[in-house]
Amino acid sequence: MSNSTRSLRESSYDIGPCDSTQTSSIADQLRAVKDREICMVDYRNCSVLQCMTCNTVLGDSLGICGELQRLQSIICLNVTEDVRVNKKLEMSLNSHLASSTYQVLHCAGCHGTIGLVLHSTPEHLSALRNLFLLRKELINWWE
Numbered sequence: 001m002s003n004s005t006r007s008l009r010e011s012s013y014d015i016g017p018c019d020s021t022q023t024s025s026i027a028d029q030l031r032a033v034k035d036r037e038i039c040m041v042d043y044r045n046c047s048v049l050q051c052m053t054c055n056t057v058l059g060d061s062l063g064i065c066g067e068l069q070r071l072q073s074i075i076c077l078n079v080t081e082d083v084r085v086n087k088k089l090e091m092s093l094n095s096h097l098a099s100s101t102y103q104v105l106h107c108a109g110c111h112g113t114i115g116l117v118l119h120s121t122p123e124h125l126s127a128l129r130n131l132f133l134l135r136k137e138l139i140n141w142w143e
């Protein structure tokens with residue numbers, strides 16, 4: 001009898017957050033650090049992000065969380081599968097990223113570098129971990 005009660009309770013812990021909850025909690029996280037690092041830019045009018053070199057579609061407005069001005073990058077929660085993540089982990093030499101480690105993002109169409117994903121960061125950049133940072137100078141966006 002006690003066994004069945006326990007398994008019932010355990011199964012209720014298995015319910016993870018759904019995608020929409022995850023998106024809003026990340027937006028909240030970003031808002032919390034916005035004064036220091038992050039600008040919440042409204043990209044809702046922007047429907048498509050494309051590679052500037054080959055026009056491959058890399059993402060859309062639903063995946064965009066904001067903008068990291070210091071890095072000239074758009075912050076995305078979701079990107080298309082044409083954004084390839086380099087397996088190699090690299091150490092940042094960019095002072096804006098302090099001693100973060102990251103993986104480089106490539107465009108599947110032209111194999112050009114288009115941004116990065118932060119893997120581990122100092123505490124003040126922790127809200128950016130595992131988000132896609134696309135370099136504004138390397139992509140086009142259309143309304």
Ligand SMILES: [Zn+2]
Binds near residue numbers: 110
């Ligand atoms: Zn490309």
